[in-house]
Amino acid sequence: MSSRSLPEKALAALKINPTDVPYPGTSSLDTPAGKVWVKTVEPPKRTLGSTALRIVGRVLPIPILRPSKAGKGGDTLLQQAEKSARFAAAGLPVAEVRYADRDFLIVSDGGETLERPIKSAELRAAGAYSPKMLHHALLEMSRVLGKLHATDLVHGRPKIRDFAWRDGQVTILDLEERPEEVMPLGAAKARDVFLWITDLSTWPLSREIAPAAAEMLHRGMDDETLHHLGRLLGLLSVVSGPARLIHRVIPNNRELTGGLAAYRVMKDVFGETELDKSARPAL
Numbered sequence: 001m002s003s004r005s006l007p008e009k010a011l012a013a014l015k016i017n018p019t020d021v022p023y024p025g026t027s028s029l030d031t032p033a034g035k036v037w038v039k040t041v042e043p044p045k046r047t048l049g050s051t052a053l054r055i056v057g058r059v060l061p062i063p064i065l066r067p068s069k070a071g072k073g074g075d076t077l078l079q080q081a082e083k084s085a086r087f088a089a090a091g092l093p094v095a096e097v098r099y100a101d102r103d104f105l106i107v108s109d110g111g112e113t114l115e116r117p118i119k120s121a122e123l124r125a126a127g128a129y130s131p132k133m134l135h136h137a138l139l140e141m142s143r144v145l146g147k148l149h150a151t152d153l154v155h156g157r158p159k160i161r162d163f164a165w166r167d168g169q170v171t172i173l174d175l176e177e178r179p180e181e182v183m184p185l186g187a188a189k190a191r192d193v194f195l196w197i198t199d200l201s202t203w204p205l206s207r208e209i210a211p212a213a214a215e216m217l218h219r220g221m222d223d224e225t226l227h228h229l230g231r232l233l234g235l236l237s238v239v240s241g242p243a244r245l246i247h248r249v250i251p252n253n254r255e256l257t258g259g260l261a262a263y264r265v266m267k268d269v270f271g272e273t274e275l276d277k278s279a280r281p282a283l
Contacts (some may be wrong), residue, residue: 004040010099021104028109030112036098037107041077063187064194064232068179074178077105083175087202090151093144093166094172111166114138118156118160118206135209137165138200142213144170145196146220154188159199159208186224193217193225196230197265200273202258210262214269229270236263 003020011018014031028035039221081100084107088094095107100153114137117129124131143246148155155162164171179188184255193214200210218226240263247256 004103006104007040007101009101010104013099014106029106031056036106037095037109039077039105039107040080041103061230062235063183064191064228065097065235065242066182066241067178068177068191069181073206075102078102079178080105080175083178083181087148087153087172090148090153092148092151092153092172093170094175107173110164111169112164113161113173114163114165114166115161118203121205124205124262131205131208134205137170138206138209139213140168140170140194141165142216144172145192146217149189149192149217150220152185154185155191156180156192157193160194163245184224184228186222187228189222189225189230190232193221193229194266198262201261201265207261210265211269213266218269226270229266233263233267233270235265 004023006014006016006019008082014029014036015033016029016031019029021029021038021040023040026037026039028037033189056224078100081097084094084097088096093110095110095230097105097107099106114129114134117123118134118138123129124134138160141160145155145158145165155172156175156179162172162174164173179191183191196212197214200213222231240260243256243260247253247260250256
């Protein structure tokens with residue numbers, strides 16, 4: 001990892017002396033106005049998984065499977081700043097953008113992410129985080145996700161690490177992906193729900209409240225989003241059988257554990273309409 005110097009305009013905005021930050025990646029800085037996080041632009045990269053998803057998205061007639069436009073390279077940091085501004089204008093609790101250009105995005109600190117204590121029983125046993133508090137925080141994050149969907153916005157990649165928590169308040173982080181640019185809005189919302197419930201279902205502690213989170217999202221869900229979730233569940237019903245067989249062979253695989261648990265939760269909460277069942281792709 002190398003480093004880059006912050007530009008003069010960023011230094012003036014933060015009222016700090018010349019500073020280098022790690023590149024590529026995200027790092028924190030202390031400023032006279034409080035802690036900030038500096039994200040540097042990352043070059044786009046293509047993985048085997050992303051290539052496979054692109055192929056599947058072209059073959060199967062289900063918009064939710066289309067690969068999202070991800071936030072790496074080009075003007076992505078400026079696009080994230082613009083998306084943050086739209087969230088803020090809608091009254092959503094998003095991290096304040098302090099500076100943005102094509103190379104740097106600097107936002108105010110919104111608190112801590114709770115992924116580590118949710119994953120670690122040892123951290124919880126140390127007494128700093130109670131299961132009750134963590135459950136409450138996760139449900140508040142679910143409520144915020146439902147609120148942003150109600151304003152016809154989408155997060156793009158809502159996972160536990162993409163929300164901060166401080167003094168009972170949620171802050172939305174990392175608005176990198178833009179699925180609404182490649183699929184209908186209802187499909188993009190359904191994708192948000194699927195990713196969120198899957199992430200909750202991956203870890204034992206958060207899995208306990210995944211059904212309640214799904215119910216909360218269901219109460220405010222529009223018909224289009226529910227339709228796209230039903231179509232996704234139709235596909236998952238086809239692949240869940242083979243996935244369960246594979247899971248017996250590799251029971252500690254987190255992706256399979258989370259995916260199968262999320263499928264059960266979403267099937268119970270959202271169900272499948274007859275139209276959605278008839279729309280299952282022939283595999």
